[in-house]
Amino acid sequence: MQLDDYIDGLGEDEEARRRQLAKEKSYEITEYLEDVEQSIDETLQDDALFGSTAPGIFVGSASYPDVSAGVLAPVSEPDRAAEFETGPHWYRRGYTIDDVFQSRTNLLNSAKRTNVHVADEWDGFTGVQREVAIADRPVDVELGLDGRPEVDMDLSVDDISTPTGPRATAEYVDLAENPHVPKPVEYTLSDDDWKAEGAMTYLYNRGLDVYQIENVLAAGALGETQSRKLVPTRWSITAVDDTICNFLRGQIHNRPSVDATEVWYNEYLGNRFWVILAPGDFEFELVELKAPGSVWNPAGRGYNVTSDYEGFEGRTSYANETAGAYYAAKLGALENLADRGRQAKVLVVRHVTPDYWGPAGVWQVRETVRNAFEEGEAGEAETLHDAVRELTPRWPVDIDTLRRNSELVAGVQASLADFSR
Numbered sequence: 001m002q003l004d005d006y007i008d009g010l011g012e013d014e015e016a017r018r019r020q021l022a023k024e025k026s027y028e029i030t031e032y033l034e035d036v037e038q039s040i041d042e043t044l045q046d047d048a049l050f051g052s053t054a055p056g057i058f059v060g061s062a063s064y065p066d067v068s069a070g071v072l073a074p075v076s077e078p079d080r081a082a083e084f085e086t087g088p089h090w091y092r093r094g095y096t097i098d099d100v101f102q103s104r105t106n107l108l109n110s111a112k113r114t115n116v117h118v119a120d121e122w123d124g125f126t127g128v129q130r131e132v133a134i135a136d137r138p139v140d141v142e143l144g145l146d147g148r149p150e151v152d153m154d155l156s157v158d159d160i161s162t163p164t165g166p167r168a169t170a171e172y173v174d175l176a177e178n179p180h181v182p183k184p185v186e187y188t189l190s191d192d193d194w195k196a197e198g199a200m201t202y203l204y205n206r207g208l209d210v211y212q213i214e215n216v217l218a219a220g221a222l223g224e225t226q227s228r229k230l231v232p233t234r235w236s237i238t239a240v241d242d243t244i245c246n247f248l249r250g251q252i253h254n255r256p257s258v259d260a261t262e263v264w265y266n267e268y269l270g271n272r273f274w275v276i277l278a279p280g281d282f283e284f285e286l287v288e289l290k291a292p293g294s295v296w297n298p299a300g301r302g303y304n305v306t307s308d309y310e311g312f313e314g315r316t317s318y319a320n321e322t323a324g325a326y327y328a329a330k331l332g333a334l335e336n337l338a339d340r341g342r343q344a345k346v347l348v349v350r351h352v353t354p355d356y357w358g359p360a361g362v363w364q365v366r367e368t369v370r371n372a373f374e375e376g377e378a379g380e381a382e383t384l385h386d387a388v389r390e391l392t393p394r395w396p397v398d399i400d401t402l403r404r405n406s407e408l409v410a411g412v413q414a415s416l417a418d419f420s421r
Contacts (some may be wrong), residue, residue, distance in 0.1 A: 037166075039075045039076040039106075052073035052074060052075075052078050052081075052108075052140070052141060052142075052143060053073065053074065053078040053079070053081040053138040053139065053140050053141070054071045054072060054073040054081070054132045054138060054139050054140075054141045055072060055073075055074075055081040055082050055084060055085035055107075055138040056072050056085045056086075056132065056133065056215055057069070057070065057071055057072060057129050057132055057133045057215060057218060057219060057233075058070050058072055058109050058111070058218075058233050059218045059219075059230050059231060059232045059233050059236070060111075060232060060233075061232035061234060061235065063113075064116065064232065065115055065116040065117065065229075066113055066114070066115050066116075067113070067114060067115075067116055067230065067232060068111045068112070068113060068114075069111055069112065069113075069114040069126070069129060069230055070109040070110050070111030070112070070129070070167065070170065071109075071110050071111075071128065071129050071132055071141060071143065071170070071173055072084075072085075072107040072108070072109055073107065073108055073110065073141060073143060074106050074107055074108070075106060075107075075108050075149075075166065076106060077106070078138075081138040082137065082138050083103065084103040084104070084106055084107050085138075085211075086211060086361060086363050087209070087211045087363070088209065088211070088363075088367055088370075090103075090363065090364075090367075091268065091363075091364070091367035091368070091371065096269070097269055097270075097356070097357060097358045097360050100358075100360045100361075101358060101360075104165050105165035105166065106165065107165055107166075108143075108149055108165070108166045108167070108168060109165070109166065109167040109168070110143045110145060110167075110168050110169075110170040110173065111167060111168075111169065111170055112125050112169065112170050114126055114230065116220065116229040116230040116231075117229055118130070118220045118228055118229060118230055119225060119226050119227075119228050120225050120226070120228070125170060125172065125173055128141065128173045128174065128175055129173070129219065130219040130220065130221055131175060131179045131181075132179065132219075133215040133216060133218060133219030133221065134179070134181050134185050134189070134215070134216050134219060134221050135179035135180055135181055136180055136181070136182045136185075136212065137180055139175065139176075139177060139179045140175070140176035140177045141173055141174065141175060141176055142173070142174045142176055143170060143172075143173050144170065144171040144172040144173070145168045145169065145170060145171060146168070146169040146170065146171040147168065147169060148168070149166045149167060149168035150166060150167055150168065182206075182208065182212075184202065184203050184206035184207075184208065185203065185208075185216060185221070187202075188202060188203060188216075188221075188222060189221060192224060192225040192226075193224055193225075194222075194223070194224070195223060195224065196217065196222040196223035196243075197243050197246075199222045199223065200213055200217065200222060200240060200243045200244065201243065201244065201247045203216070204244050204247070210240045210241060210244060210331070210366070211363070213240045213244075214233070214236045214237050214240045215236075217231050217236040217239060217240055218230065218231050218232070218233050218236040234324070237324060237362065238323075238324045238327050241324070241327035241328055241330070241331045241362075241366070242327045244331060245327060245330050245331050245334055246314065248331075248334040248335065248337070248338045249282060249314060249334060251338045252282060252334070252337050252338055252341070252342065252343040253282075253343070255337075255341050255342055255343050256341075256342060256343070257279045257280055257281070257342060257343055257344060258277050258278070258279055258337075258340075258342045258343075258344040259279065260279065260380055261276065261277065261278045261279065261380060261381040261382065261383055261384055261386070261387050262276070262277045262278075262378040262379070262380060263275070263276050263277075263378060263379040263380070263381060263387050263391065264276075264277075264372040264373055264376070264378050264379075265372060265376065265379075266368050266369070266371055266372035266375060266376075267368070268364055268367070268368040268371075269355070269356060269360055269364050269368075270294070270352070270353045270354070270355025270356035270357070271350060271351070271352055271353070271356055271364065271365070271368060272350070272351040272353065273329075273348060273349070273350050273351075273365075273368050273369055273372055274347075274348070274349040274351075274391060274394075274395075275332075275333060275346070275347075275348050275369060275372050275373075276345075276346070276347040276348075276349075276384055276387050276388070276391075277333075277337075277344040277345070277346055278344055278345040278346075278347070278383065278384035278387070279344065279345070280343075280344065280345045281312045281343060281345070282312055282337075282343040282344065282345070282346070283309070283310065283311050283312060283345045283346065283407075283408065284309070284310050284330050284333065284345075284346045284348075285307060285308065285309040285310075285346070285347050285348070285406060285407055285408045286307060286308055286319075286322045286325060286326045286329050286330070286348045286350065287305065287306075287307040287347070287348070287349050287350070287402065287405060287406050287409070288304075288305070288306045288307065288321075288322050288325065288350045288352060289303050289304075289305055289349065289350065289351045289352065289395060289396055289397055290303060290304040290305075290306070290352040291303060291351070291352055291353050291354050291396065292354070293354035294352045294353060294354050294355075294356050294357070295352075295356050295357055295358055295359050296352060296359075297352075303396055303397050303401075305397060305401055305402075305405045306321040306322055306405070307321055307322065307405050307406050307407075308320070308321045308322045308326045309406075309407040309408070324362040324365075325350065325362050325365045327362075328362040328363070328365040328366035328369070329348045329350070329365050329366070329369045330346075330348075331366055331369075331370075332365075332366055332367075332368075332369030332370040332372070332373075333346045333348065333369060335370065336370075336373045345384060345408065347384065347388075347406075347408045347409070348369065349391075349395065350365070351395065351396060384408065385411065385412045388402070388409050388412045389412060399412060
């Protein structure tokens with residue numbers, strides 16, 4: 001399918017609607033938090049939360065290395081605990097931003113101040129937290145709280161981790177059942193000398209998705225035993241994405257290039273993604289176009305354009321401009337290339353519209369790019385530059401702005417149509 005036919009087939013949104021900003025949306029979250037507070041009142045017995053089922057953990061980064069580390073457990077509907085944990089099922093079920101916030105506000109973060117140097121500690125609160133993290137399904141626990149929970153919501157300032165809801169200081173936590181731990185995780189735990197990067201790659205190759213590996217890494221359950229540390233959740237997310245990306249890039253290093261320039265498209269939660277694969281050695285760039293009124297440009301008068309790039313040999317520094325979204329988008333693209341046994345120049349353009357009113361986390365970047373290759377048919381163009389020229393009318397900024405902010409677009413020449421925009 002030629003690219004112009006592909007674009008024409010996409011059309012505009014079926015329903016044009018007024019953009020809702022965070023202030024308006026926040027009333028819905030406030031009302032839901034009030035429901036959560038009522039659920040806590042109904043569930044707590046003498047400051048203990050009985051019969052809850054913990055699907056995961058959360059490790060903060062403030063005051064590192066003495067961090068707030070907690071067990072996440074629902075304050076209601078414990079039989080749905082697995083649904084409240086971040087994962088690809090949110091995309092498959094078409095979760096809205098409201099759904100994400102409601103799922104996370106239903107999880108009570110029962111935390112204690114903990115030093116990250118846990119090594120081989122599997123007793124007490126730290127031990128239970130680590131057991132919950134390495135399990136492949138929610139674990140029944142009994143939580144004792146030191147005082148009433150604080151019913152609020154914490155949002156990730158860099159949109160890496162998903163929001164967290166009510167929190168309380170944990171007095172104790174006990175397992176009410178034996179966790180079910182996958183055999184590959186047991187194997188990595190038993191190896192005292194396996195470095196964390198190799199263990200992550202092993203788990204990925206044994207079928208664990210990055211979401212499971214993130215939990216295991218956050219719990220300090222990977223790496224050489226005496227060096228094992230709790231890893232703040234937002235760090236673990238990017239670390240796993242980056243490690244698996246490095247592995248996949250190595251897999252395609254000597255593979256042939258794609259034969260033609262392909263353009264893939266997907267949109268979700270007010271984010272529109274264009275993924276362009278062009279013949280050549282592997283390069284990757286994420287360009288983000290953040291609309292005025294969107295969560296990361298709420299007061300802007302124009303579009304905020306940011307980008308990060310790497311060449312064939314990869315990056316040696318953190319992608320500061322696009323942060324965790326860079327690694328999540330790259331993972332989705334590299335998984336597709338590795339499955340096909342090909343390499344390519346990859347340009348991902350992310351249009352963050354005003355519909356993205358709340359920071360849901362980079363899981364939605366990862367899943368939207370992953371599924372771009374699964375849903376629909378690719379458009380084709382002669383070259384990457386041709387694709388950019390043809391797609392520019394679909395984007396909210398002109399070609400000059402893109403050239404100034406993108407390594408891969410820098411050499412694209414303007415057409416007469418660009419001057420008439």
